[in-house]
Amino acid sequence: MNIVRTAKLKLTCSSEQRSRLQAVTTAYRAAQNHASRWAFEHGKTSSGIAIHKGCYAHIRAEYGLASQLACSVRDSVSAAYKTLWTTTKQSIARLKTAQGQAARKGRRLPRLYRGLDHAPVFKALTLEYHYGRDYSFKTGRQVSVMTLQGRMTVGYDGWNAHLDDLQHLETDIGAAKLWYDRPKKQWYLLVAYTVQKPVAVRELKQVVGVDVGQRYHAVTKVMNPGADGTVTMFEGSAHRQKADHYQHLRTKLQAKGTRSARRRLVSISARERRFTAQRNHVLARQIIDANPLALIGMEELAQIRERTERRSNPHASKKQRHANRVRSTWSYAQLRAMVTYKAPLAGSLVIAVDPQYTSQTCPQCTHVSRENRLQGGEQFTCVNCGFAEHADIVGAVNVGLRAWQWKQEQEQQDLSGCLSAIPSREAEDVTLYDAEGGVRSAVEAEGSHKPATSVVGC
Template identity: 30%
Template sequence: MKQAITLRLRIVLAANETQLLQETMCQFAAGCQLVSQYLFDHEFVLDQYALHKALYHRLRADIGLKSQMAQSVIRHVVANYKTVQTQMKSEPYAFKDRYTGQWTRCPRDLTWLRRPLQYRKPQLKLVRNRDWSWLQDDRLSLNTLAKRIRVTPYLHGFEQYLTPDWQLGVATVVRTGAHYFLHIAVTKEIDTVDRPHVKDIVGIDRGLRFVLVSHNGAGQTNFVSGKAIANKRAKYHRTRQKLQRKNTKSAKRCLRRLSGRENRWMSDVNHRLSKTLVSQASPNTLFVVEDLTGIRQQLGRQALTRRELHSWSFFELEQYLRYKAALAGHAVIAVPAQYTSQRCPKCGRIDKNQRDQENHTYHCVSCSYQSNDDRIAAMNLFTLGQQYQSGSNHPRFIKEVIG
């Protein structure tokens, strides 16, 4: 299989090169907005050939883009709309009938969009060996609307991905504050871990109270508390509220500085958590996580604030775990989350009343087994991993109907 990651390299530019690159990024974003508006006005026909025929000359003449950049604009916008289309299909609109009390789910598509996708932030997509290339003096050659420029990248440990077994791909130029970064997509062909070669299984339960709880074949359970993370997120939230209430120019400047800082901090936390899981695992380990697709819609009916619900970065943690595990020779599978917190891992009895969510405890009325409810979920995920290792392609728990 091919494993893809993104190298985030900071690049150093001269004063005149900064202006050239910034102008190119602004025009590229303007081209993206033109294509986005055209798709919105023409029933979202995501056909690159048709878009090329309709918009290529406008992108060249009106926006001033070069040939390769005009094609990159079309591909980039089409890919974004396809991503939104997939997200809408996976999260249908749900509403409750006030007469019958039943919930109805309506499928969604791109026609539900009230406005086209916006491209206000300057950006630039560069194709390998056409718009950007690596020079012999370890500098990078980047294409702009005026001319090609040479920039110096800061590698900072990314040298391991510049070997011949890694294939360089499309690069994206972004600006964060006063600095410019080049995000380079690299891919590598790696070997997958077959089921017979799995030597250990680790079940991982993710949540808010505990960021993750892991349980392995030796019976060891590790808890990572989410209290410190929740406190820091609450601190960021209070700071933003305070600055928004002031609504002064200095407060707005401070908000711009804080923009993205919380997300970068949380990404670093997820990186360290996933790295620890992978580094401490034995060779050929199978990590089992819950498939949490649509979990926000399900938890939205519970007693959780909107801020708590949408600041839960469970998907990012899973993505980091997947690529780090693949590079280290491990495997990750996602299994259905049904009954993982209701099933007794000892006798297999499934009863939601056995779990006390307020006190975070679990007590089986059949075999009297007791433990932390998050630990119970991790143990059940370990059991699903055993089912997968035994040959089941769709491991899951099924509740038996008694009587």
């Protein structure tokens, strides 16, 4: 399995070297904004060829960037516009789909994305280097990087595991990003590289189901026959209290509006995002360390916000606004991405399973009904057989059962080679189910069954 990792290298710079890095990143940012304005004025184009013809000569002459850096400016602006166009088209498609559903069931319409109403503005002091063209590694933990005055050699340090990976001949080193950490006043070089970590399905010793949510960020259940069925629940109340504190602080500072309040807003900007990322990193590591050599099943929850009903109007209550904000900041995708890339490093594998009715299906009699979990509470009680358990544990069991079924199918077909946990295109349609209606029996559930997993071979 090919795993892309990022090595964070701390650059050891003198005052003169810092000035050169500051100058090249400032010029790079100014060139990006110039190319962005040009693309916006010429039909909001995302064509790299058009941007190159219209801006390359001006960028070289006006900002003094080397040829490869000028091409990197073109590529970054083109990628930004392609992302905006894709997001805008997806927003229009969701709006058209929701209009029909709103007419039938009275649902609210999603907001139309308006990212292309103005030219994107690049603010960060970052730039992208290409390995072998703009930067290269030297002996003695030194790296040569391009500046406005030519190449410059600086020392670096980093995590030993990353440094060892970079020294291997099998490691495929890719592009790097020069980044300035303003609070620490430190320059970093973020180097992307690819390593090979083969994972065989037959060597996986256990199957683990993971149910993600907001009350409990993750609930894991070991599914191996004969095992004790260990259940681990990672509560999210402490994280939510901290996130609410940041939101309350931002609201107060924005309402105050003084110069010192604005300075304070800048200093705490993105603090909640960094706090959430750190929480997900720790949670992903805890899940993997507690379940070595495991097949980990996680739900495919793409477009979950568009598929769940939320009231959004100027007269919404404070409680409803808080619920909307909590749901919109739910970082389940980030958690799954972190577990996915960390798992192969520990010899495990993550697959995405179909999330349909995992919270409504009885794991004993397979009866599916919304009445099994009344009002979305914590208690699950089957109306058919009387089975009772914590609802999040039931969800983890159902996810684990689907992962176990996939493992059995792979072993029967003798497909125990190198696999990748990248969702397939077919999995995108799996999650587009009716969240309101549901199914009422196991027979109906089997009739509406879709592929339960999405794993693509290397």
